[in-house]
Amino acid sequence: MLRRHAPLSPSSKLTDYLLTTRTLQYIVVGLSYFVVVPLVIYTFYYPSFHSDICSWPSASRSPRDLRLLxxxxxxxxxxxxxxxxxxxxxxFGNDHYLGHIYSTLLPRLHPSHVIVVGDLFSSQWISDEEFDLRTRRYKNRIFRHPSLDVTPAPVFLNLSGNHDIGYAHDVTDSRVRRFEKHFGQLNFVVTGDDFRIIGFNSMSLDGSLDDDEKGQASFTRDVRNFLDEQMKVNFRGTTILATHVPLHKQRGICIDQPYFTYYDEESEQLIREQNMISEETSQWLLNGFFGEGRAGHGVIINGHDHEGCLVRHTVVKGEPRWNVTAIATGDARYQYDYDNSDSSGVLEVTVRSVMGQFGGNVGLLQGTWNTSAQDYTFSFSLCRFGSQHIWWATYVIAIICACASVIAFIGLPFLDEKARRVFITGTMTPPILNSDIICHRSRHTIPVSPPTSGRQTPVDSFLSGGKTQKMD
Known part of the structure; x- marks a missing residue:
């Protein structure tokens, strides 16, 4: 006996299809909303989530204030x-990751100065062509001005690092010339009414004055003569020393330990690598700029130690010697206030690296002018964006969700050929009947025995739309 299923009406089939499609669309949009939106909000507004360390602690906007990124x-x-x-x-991603950090903080914080404390590039051994190429990336992708105009524009300063010009014995005229062509002098001073920023080539500071093999002795003389001149200036304001290599510290103060290697280990003259400036040179710098007879206060900023460190140098009373004590190190979350009028100590800030593997850190150093004391009160915090994987995830997931949304709203209605005919013609092809007696050999033909009389069989009746026809 042939069993017949009731045909579905086109309207009910279309309703079921639309409900299924709309459900999928809602799922795609919902996932996009709850995954992409939080990532985008954090990525572009992360300083608001860390306002204690990613904003200036003082709301003062005195023209004398210093705000250094x-x-x-x-x-x-x-x-x-x-x-x-x-x-x-x-x-490519790393360039834009670093550029995102800079372009996010610049219009929000309106710094007076931006200082990159050396090691702009990863190697001093690259060719001049590669140096020019990386310089264009550095200026156009990373430290570019955002579309939002920032007024007044900050003073931008670049220090030389060992990966830019080499350590003492690796410094050459050609490396120095190409750096100074694009980024300014190795040794410089920027002055204001109540402050001065002194940047210098710290890689050659401990170099040998007898080393003339590549002319390195001239760079050592240049930097020492430059610093001698600045020490002799009768400057009564705040001095900010900007150096790539940190000052000397005893083992255990910071994560980096005192470390020197030489090309000639016996004479210890030709420096191959150093983690810190030598103890003797460090004492000379502290006494020359902050010792007896000087203003006695200031701040030292540097890099090189990728983990970061914050210390305070204090002079030993009655002696031309300084001790150092640790304040914070590594990726510790902190905001530190420093009274610059206290001549018993000098703050040294070693900025944790901005590289993604260290968390995309930016140091915020604010000097607030104290009118009554006629001096600065400094505060420092380390603003951290997070791993570069956050930046990658935001853009990759946003692209995936955008593509999924396009497919859900444009492509999905056309994936089913039957549904496509519903949308175009408004009709529905009847389903093929299942039979316990008849074996279907194809979709369009059903084998039946020839009729023995003029009466139509049940199958013939159904295929003809239910109308009885006379068969000859």
Whole structure:
């Protein structure tokens, strides 16, 4: 006996289809909303989520105030013809990750100065062509001005690092010339009414004055003569020393330990690598700029130690010698206030690296002018964006969700051919009947025995739309 299923009406089939499609669309939009939106909000407004360390602690807007954004060791890498696609993509993403941090903080904080404390690039051994290429990336991708005009524009200062010009024995005329061509003098001073920022080539500071093999002795003489001149200036304001290599500290104060290697280990003259300025040179700098007869106070800023460190140097009474005590180190979350009028100590800030593997850190150093004391009160905090994976996840997931939404709202209605005919013609093809007696060999033909009389069989009756027809 042939069993017949009741045909579904086109309207009910269309309703079921629309409900299914709309449900999928709602799921896609819901996932996009609850995943992408929080990531985008954090990525572009992360300083608001960390306002205690990503904003200036003082609301003072005196023209004398100092607001310094400090970037440590970006060390941007390069690619060549042998580099894989993954390496090139990673470099591209890293550039824009660093650029995002800068362009997010700049219009929000309106700094008076932006200082990159050395190691702009990852290697001093690169060719001049590669140096020019990385310089364009540095200026156009990373430290570019955002579309929102920032007025007044901050003073932008770049310090030289060992990966830019080399350590003492690796410094050459060609490396110095190409750096100074794009980023300014190795040794410089920026002055204001009540402050001065002194930047210098700390890699050559401990170099040998007898080393003339590559002319390194001239760089050592240059930096020492420059610093001698600045020490002799009768300046009564606040001095901010900006150096790439940190001052000397005993083992255990910071994560980096005192470390020197030499090309000639016996004479200890030709420096190959150093973690800190030598103890003797460090004492000379502290006495020369902050010792007896000087203003006696100021701030020292540097990089090189990627982990970061915050210390205070205090002079030993009656002696031309300074001790150092730790305040914070590593990625500790902190905001530190420093009374600059206290001549018994000098703050040294070693900025944790801005590289993604260290968390995308930016140092915020604010000097608030104290009218009654006629001096600055400083505060420092370390603003952290987070791993570069956050930046990658935001953009990758946003792209995936955007594509999924396009498919859900445009592509999904056309994936089912039957549903497509419903939308175009408004009709529905009847379903093929299942039979316990008849074996279907194809979708369109049903084998039946020839009729023995003029009366139509049940199958013939159904296929003809239910109308009885006379068969000859």
């Amino acid at each position: 400090l970037f440590g060791d970006p060390q941007i890498r390069g690619a060549d013809t042998s580099s894989s696609l993954r390496t090139r993509l990673d470099i």
